[in-house]
Amino acid sequence: MLNIDSIQNGLVIDHIKAGAGMRIYQLAGLDRLDCCVAIIRNARSNKYGHKDIIKIESVIDLDLAVLGYLDPNVTIDVIQNGEIVEKKQLDRPKQLVNIIRCRNPRCITSVEEEIDHIFNLSANGRYRCAYCEEEERHNPEGKKH
Amino acid sequence: MRHLIDPLDFTLEETERLLILADKIAQDPAAYQEVARHKKLATLFYEPSTRTRLSFEAAMLNLGGSVLGFSSADASSAAKGESVADTIRVISCYADIAAMRHPKEGAPLRAAHYSRIPVINAGDGGHQHPTQTLTDLLTIRRRKGRLGGLTIGLCGDLKFGRTVHSLIMSLARCKGIRFVLISPEELRVPDYIITETLRPNGIPYEEIRSLERAMPSLDILYMTRVQRERFFNEEDYIRLKDSYILTAEKMKLAKPDMAVLHPLPRVNEIALNVDSDPRAAYFEQAQNGVYVRMALIMTLLGLEK
Numbered sequence: 001m002l003n004i005d006s007i008q009n010g011l012v013i014d015h016i017k018a019g020a021g022m023r024i025y026q027l028a029g030l031d032r033l034d035c036c037v038a039i040i041r042n043a044r045s046n047k048y049g050h051k052d053i054i055k056i057e058s059v060i061d062l063d064l065a066v067l068g069y070l071d072p073n074v075t076i077d078v079i080q081n082g083e084i085v086e087k088k089q090l091d092r093p094k095q096l097v098n099i100i101r102c103r104n105p106r107c108i109t110s111v112e113e114e115i116d117h118i119f120n121l122s123a124n125g126r127y128r129c130a131y132c133e134e135e136e137r138h139n140p141e142g143k144k145h
Numbered sequence: 146m147r148h149l150i151d152p153l154d155f156t157l158e159e160t161e162r163l164l165i166l167a168d169k170i171a172q173d174p175a176a177y178q179e180v181a182r183h184k185k186l187a188t189l190f191y192e193p194s195t196r197t198r199l200s201f202e203a204a205m206l207n208l209g210g211s212v213l214g215f216s217s218a219d220a221s222s223a224a225k226g227e228s229v230a231d232t233i234r235v236i237s238c239y240a241d242i243a244a245m246r247h248p249k250e251g252a253p254l255r256a257a258h259y260s261r262i263p264v265i266n267a268g269d270g271g272h273q274h275p276t277q278t279l280t281d282l283l284t285i286r287r288r289k290g291r292l293g294g295l296t297i298g299l300c301g302d303l304k305f306g307r308t309v310h311s312l313i314m315s316l317a318r319c320k321g322i323r324f325v326l327i328s329p330e331e332l333r334v335p336d337y338i339i340t341e342t343l344r345p346n347g348i349p350y351e352e353i354r355s356l357e358r359a360m361p362s363l364d365i366l367y368m369t370r371v372q373r374e375r376f377f378n379e380e381d382y383i384r385l386k387d388s389y390i391l392t393a394e395k396m397k398l399a400k401p402d403m404a405v406l407h408p409l410p411r412v413n414e415i416a417l418n419v420d421s422d423p424r425a426a427y428f429e430q431a432q433n434g435v436y437v438r439m440a441l442i443m444t445l446l447g448l449e450k
Binding site for chain 2: 104106107108109110111112113114115122123124129130131132133134
């Protein structure tokens with residue numbers, strides 16, 4: 001198995017669905033970090049068979065809403081002095097602000113300047129635009145909205 | 146401060162209170178002719194809708210208030226590129242309450258976020274038209290004396306008709322409601338209405354194709370137009386169009402106290418020979434629309450006490 005050094009201080013985003021690591025890397029803004037970031041794809045997992053893992057060598061403020069939206073099954077391990085000091089479980093956020101964009105051309109968000117793109121979690125588990133109530137439309141994996 | 150953006154912004158109790166006030170106004174309009182004296186309604190109509198705008202203006206004038214506004218985007222600062230957020234901040238300095246019609250869905254909600262005065266959604270694209278829903282509810286209540294315990298038939302284009310969706314979601318909150326959804330397969334009610342409103346609340350409903358078969362059980366029949374452009378091919382349209390036209394012949398199958406509603410304008414979906422039937426309530430709706438808007442303006446301005 002490929003070895004990636006364990007980190008002394010930082011974060012591990014674990015239990016990412018295999019293949020989704022790059023999308024999380026991009027949408028959570030990890031591509032803009034200065035510190036060392038490792039993406040491990042298709043690691044063996046007892047629970048899922050395969051999984052992706054992202055290791056970040058710094059304790060940064062992660063946008064948990066973005067992560068919860070992308071994959072509520074991921075866990076965040078906070079590492080200090082080589083030990084896991086906290087394990088965070090994620091929920092699907094009730095509201096997303098400026099994480100995805102409404103693509104309904106009839107929506108006010110298509111013309112109004114400086115408007116937040118707000119999506120609310122609906123009863124069927126999908127996100128709906130707060131303005132026009134259109135359901136989110138998924139983009140191809142890894143592409144930014 | 147309250148706004149009315151979505152028909153469900155008001156709870157069932159608040160809606161009932163508003164309908165009771167509208168009914169009181171209907172019984173004695175003269176008693177309310179001064180209650181909004183010195184108050185101003187701004188009608189911000191970014192697209193023409195003469196009927197709705199005049200109904201709002203009539204409502205405010207009936208309350209002794211005055212009106213100002215514009216009736217198309219060309220006549221407003223939107224033509225110069227001003228945002229909805231900026232426009233409502235300025236209008237808040239000129240008027241006490243605003244009614245907004247806008248071709249973009251969600252524009253009145255955007256306005257409400259920035260407004261210092263109550264905002265009423267007077268129709269946002271194909272999205273919501275809450276004062277039409279209140280008008281429909283008032284007409285049902287005035288005809289039947291209640292909103293609950295009724296069998297409501299909705300007929301025609303149940304897929305694209307926003308008034309149908311709003312009415313179902315509002316009435317679904319009342320006890321003892323049953324829906325009969327009458328439409329061609331192509332124009333069935335969207336799945337989300339069934340999976341998010343009807344089924345989770347255990348509301349009985351039936352989807353059928355035949356208006357004749359539905360008629361005998363209905364307390365209310367809400368008609369909408371089946372439009373040619375909604376069909377993929379002309380043959381299907383020609384085959385189905387007459388099935389969803391209400392005629393005096395079909396009215397013979399209905400209960401003697403059934404009421405026929407229609408959001409208007411109608412084209413040919415209700416034959417002219419139904420107009421003289423006492424069960425035809427669609428022209429009353431226009432009058433009720435004024436009463437319910439009077440009650441709404443009073444409620445949002447805190448003038449009802």
